Amino acid sequence: MFIASYKGHHCCVREHIESSTPEEAAMIIALKAYNLNQPSLVTGLFRGIKVRPLGSKKKSAVYTVGVNSAGQQKVLPT
Numbered sequence: 001m002f003i004a005s006y007k008g009h010h011c012c013v014r015e016h017i018e019s020s021t022p023e024e025a026a027m028i029i030a031l032k033a034y035n036l037n038q039p040s041l042v043t044g045l046f047r048g049i050k051v052r053p054l055g056s057k058k059k060s061a062v063y064t065v066g067v068n069s070a071g072q073q074k075v076l077p078t
Contacts, residue, residue: 001054004029011036022051022061027073030065043068
């Protein structure tokens with residue numbers, strides 16, 4: 001389980017996410033942020049998604065996720 005968060009200009013999302021990898025958690029948060037911004041966004045690039053394991057005191061990993069108009073996501077190198 002991971003804690004993932006995204007803070008953007010128009011929305012803020014923070015959730016506990018049950019996933020196997022941090023990249024998957026980042027994609028789930030990006031899709032939730034994308035859906036909150038509908039219908040104003042056609043595509044979205046979500047930079048600065050922070051993901052860390054639940055209960056960990058380590059620094060969060062930071063991801064950038066692109067979401068296209070069909071809702072398909074891709075984790076991009078940061």
